[in-house]
Amino acid sequence: MSRPRPISGYPEFLPAGYAVEQKVLDALRHVFELHGFAGIETRAVEPLEVLLRKGEIDKEVFTVRRLHAEADAADEMALHFDLTVPFARYVLENAGHLAFPFRRYQMQKVWRGERPQEGRYREFRQADIDIVGDGQLAPHHDTEIALVAVEGFERLHTDVGTPPVRLHVNNRKLAQGFYEGLGIDDTAAVLQRVDKYDKIGPEKVTELLTTELGLSDAVARQCVALADIQTTDASFVDQVRALGVTSELLETGLEELVALVETAGAAAPDRIVADLKIARGLDYYTGTVYETELVGFEHIGSVGSGGRYDSLASDGKRTYPGVGFSFGVSRLLVPLITKGELQASRPVPTCVLVAVDSEDTRAEATAIAQKLRSRGVPCEVAPKADKFGKQIRYADRRQIPYVWFGTDQVKDIRSGEQVQADAASWMPAAKDLTR
Amino acid sequence: MSRPRPISGYPEFLPAGYAVEQKVLDALRHVFELHGFAGIETRAVEPLEVLLRKGEIDKEVFTVRRLHAEADAADEMALHFDLTVPFARYVLENAGHLAFPFRRYQMQKVWRGERPQEGRYREFRQADIDIVGDGQLAPHHDTEIALVAVEGFERLHTDVGTPPVRLHVNNRKLAQGFYEGLGIDDTAAVLQRVDKYDKIGPEKVTELLTTELGLSDAVARQCVALADIQTTDASFVDQVRALGVTSELLETGLEELVALVETAGAAAPDRIVADLKIARGLDYYTGTVYETELVGFEHIGSVGSGGRYDSLASDGKRTYPGVGFSFGVSRLLVPLITKGELQASRPVPTCVLVAVDSEDTRAEATAIAQKLRSRGVPCEVAPKADKFGKQIRYADRRQIPYVWFGTDQVKDIRSGEQVQADAASWMPAAKDLTR
Structure with a gap:
């Protein structure tokens, strides 16, 4: 074609x-x-x-x-x-x-x-x-x-x-x-x-x-x-x-x-x-x-x-x-x-990209994502265990506001602010939850 | 046809x-x-x-x-x-x-x-x-x-x-x-x-x-x-x-x-x-x-x-x-x-039928309905200022659970219980709000 x-x-x-x-x-x-x-x-x-x-x-x-x-x-x-x-x-x-x-x-x-x-x-x-x-x-x-x-x-x-x-x-x-x-x-x-x-x-x-x-x-x-x-x-x-x-x-x-x-x-x-x-x-x-x-x-x-x-x-x-x-x-x-007069704030529903350290730990990243989803937070797991800079760029290209690292770190990639967080309780800002 | x-x-x-x-x-x-x-x-x-x-x-x-x-x-x-x-x-x-x-x-x-x-x-x-x-x-x-x-x-x-x-x-x-x-x-x-x-x-x-x-x-x-x-x-x-x-x-x-x-x-x-x-x-x-x-x-x-x-x-x-x-x-x-294995609890989204006393007071009934709707309660105003018994049957045929009378009375037509209520604050049971 x-x-x-x-x-x-x-x-x-x-x-x-x-x-x-x-x-x-x-x-x-x-x-x-x-x-x-x-x-x-x-x-x-x-x-x-x-x-x-x-x-x-x-x-x-x-x-x-x-x-x-x-x-x-x-x-x-x-x-x-x-x-x-x-x-x-x-x-x-x-x-x-x-x-x-x-x-x-x-x-x-x-x-x-x-x-x-x-x-x-x-x-x-x-x-x-x-x-x-x-x-x-x-x-x-x-x-x-x-x-x-x-x-x-x-x-x-x-x-x-x-x-x-x-x-x-x-x-x-x-x-x-x-x-x-x-x-x-x-x-x-x-x-x-x-x-x-x-x-x-x-x-x-x-x-x-x-x-x-x-x-x-x-x-x-x-x-x-x-x-x-x-x-x-x-x-x-x-x-x-x-x-x-x-x-x-x-x-x-x-x-x-x-x-x-x-x-x-x-x-x-x-x-x-x-x-x-x-x-x-x-x-x-x-x-x-x-x-x-x-x-x-x-x-x-x-x-x-x-x-x-x-x-x-x-x-x-x-x-x-x-x-x-x-x-x-x-x-x-x-x-x-x-004509661009109306547009969603981002092209994807995803609010958090869960980064992947290595392909061997993909299951852990998936488990973090499932914890967040169980409380209504739309997540994606990074498609590839790239360098973190590349994974952040993946999120940035989609205007996904947050990237989750490891078991307990979440970064707002707009401000660069990174905080310790528990996937069982952390919530994004309400305005970021949906687009 | x-x-x-x-x-x-x-x-x-x-x-x-x-x-x-x-x-x-x-x-x-x-x-x-x-x-x-x-x-x-x-x-x-x-x-x-x-x-x-x-x-x-x-x-x-x-x-x-x-x-x-x-x-x-x-x-x-x-x-x-x-x-x-x-x-x-x-x-x-x-x-x-x-x-x-x-x-x-x-x-x-x-x-x-x-x-x-x-x-x-x-x-x-x-x-x-x-x-x-x-x-x-x-x-x-x-x-x-x-x-x-x-x-x-x-x-x-x-x-x-x-x-x-x-x-x-x-x-x-x-x-x-x-x-x-x-x-x-x-x-x-x-x-x-x-x-x-x-x-x-x-x-x-x-x-x-x-x-x-x-x-x-x-x-x-x-x-x-x-x-x-x-x-x-x-x-x-x-x-x-x-x-x-x-x-x-x-x-x-x-x-x-x-x-x-x-x-x-x-x-x-x-x-x-x-x-x-x-x-x-x-x-x-x-x-x-x-x-x-x-x-x-x-x-x-x-x-x-x-x-x-x-x-x-x-x-x-x-x-x-x-x-x-x-x-x-x-x-x-x-x-x-x-085959009837799955069905909504009622055929209409309506939770409350607002009764109409006479066609002259339809506007008041509509205002009550709008107050309820402003808080997310689906309402209909009765289509005709019939006798109340007929208006209740209208609701019953559609399995609408509540009928509102006058300015401050609401009746659960399943139990027959009628209570005084304020349209600016009354809410139905959560299970009745949606079907």
Whole structure:
């Protein structure tokens, strides 16, 4: 094998970077469990027809088949492109064994055959929380999900050092009701164009609405005026009313969004923004939608999103409405880790290197290491009975803070300080124990 | 969607089962990090040619392609079938950024297109540890890997309740040297037949060796006599010598296996067995090989395996020899969890359900829950302001041990005992905090 090169769209980290991803996953899991979400995992593949039925506008899936399958065999399986569609399938499959409302989290990789570019990967990790009900699900769960999302990101900010976030929320009923009030039939088509607002700006959106959908200039400008509205409190309601459009669905959407913004905003001040241009690319959302902006890193795009889906999971007889949020773990971490903004304090978990005098006494060094490990101190035994200077350099190259010599000497190789110590009781400084 | 059914070969757990898998992964990770292994993950796909070059006898890989790829485009990517081959690629790709010997662990799913059957899955999880050197790697690492493997399984035994294990070890140089000493050229072909010993027995192996490989009955019986040897100490050496075969390679193999069995056996009595029929299906092993037997569940087959590979990772100029071990997490857990042998104490992480008096006071209940969470107590707020009896049944169905009422009352719903408590200081019994 000649030296292999990375494949575009499939980010991989060096050990010091992966340690950050682990910290992020641990912190999110901790928050999710504090809120009573149970973890599950689903298989990476789903029947192709399941993925194609529900999903994203312009989605690209990867099909999977056995190398030795018949050449003309149909593609039957594909890699999941999100965790919501597999979760909906899991709920239907296991409904008899689950208690509803069912709260679950799921942290797995997903795959999309998109053209790789900054912030867009072919393989990436998401960490999802969802709550699904049997037949119905109270609207207060939309607020709850928003607050867990914010708490998750706040935890990452304090524990791992990622930037703080603002959660932007909207409600599809609001937008759809508004469009209906304007006499528009194909509201989904309008939503798709408005979804490009952040990328192409209001003028271009107006143009798309008139040229592609044949809306009058006045109606198109009304749609864009709605998308322009952004407030951190319930004052968006007055701004919508000032546009003079009315419909029943619009009223429902306004009510739901007010409840969310007021309750969540009170619990997490300055973190929740009503942002009426948020559309979301996935077509299964039916009410609340969320997107997340990293403060100071807005160019990365949304690092977490989700929403309410009232009819994603249905077996024909029963329907399981849900609301969920997906942390874009790779979207958040790949830029920060790759550019060196986030890194573990050392590339190895090892806290102490136990030096080896000679190969004949390796067993004694191993016994010292086991004593330290039994009290939770990560250790390595030096791979070779080199001169001590070389063994210290081995530790130094890995940023291992301590080297243990003989039966009772330990040296902090950063300060050079060496002390007598008992492997049955000595502990490193707390900050050195983990990285 | 009609109610979906499980797909054979792709095991998924209910939440109480997945909680066990998480405990297992946490425990293994803890052991790996105590021994200085750094975590990494690699992408799920590799170029097809990389996977086909190194690998398993009879392996079946799954190819991956974009749904909208040209119909006649070549299959270029495939899902990895183990974590060793991707790791070797990662080492070559990142050699300039790694310090050698490089110690890493990796816990990911792998995919094989085998016919699904008990203990054989198309998607399953492995947890791997490997140590690779730059140019050379000392043989004591073979012993080290054996001991970390045993320690990992012991930790699972004590922390999660999986059965104890015995690690069976052999050395390919020993077997290959023995076959060479018998004048056999195609030693790999003999190894492949001997690998079936446990499945088909010594008589059938002898038959395969004579009919398929044309060995004389006497020579075939010698090969099977070697495979018969199994000892918990170094006495296997005398038994091999008694067969009267000699070769230089055989001597090297004997020496290496003695060193491993004596050192590892001293550190982990009764856990290490020299077992000269162990062959391992993967063709990249060059010395030590490991397999693992669950005591009392031997019928499950090996739940962990690995070995020494001296030339898996090479870019033509440099070679990175390695030794590793793979915990068969799914192989171990799927039978035990599916049959109910292992299960979390409750299907949700929630320790306290905070009851809701009326929808108007939901915010107060949420505030109580947040106080408890801030001290690490997993809580849910009741989804509906039902009668308290119904809210208690909600908790009971999920085996949530406590229900909180109003501002200062908490009830253990198992005993019925209700006490006054302050949400800023009350803690549940330690055994109830986690499941």
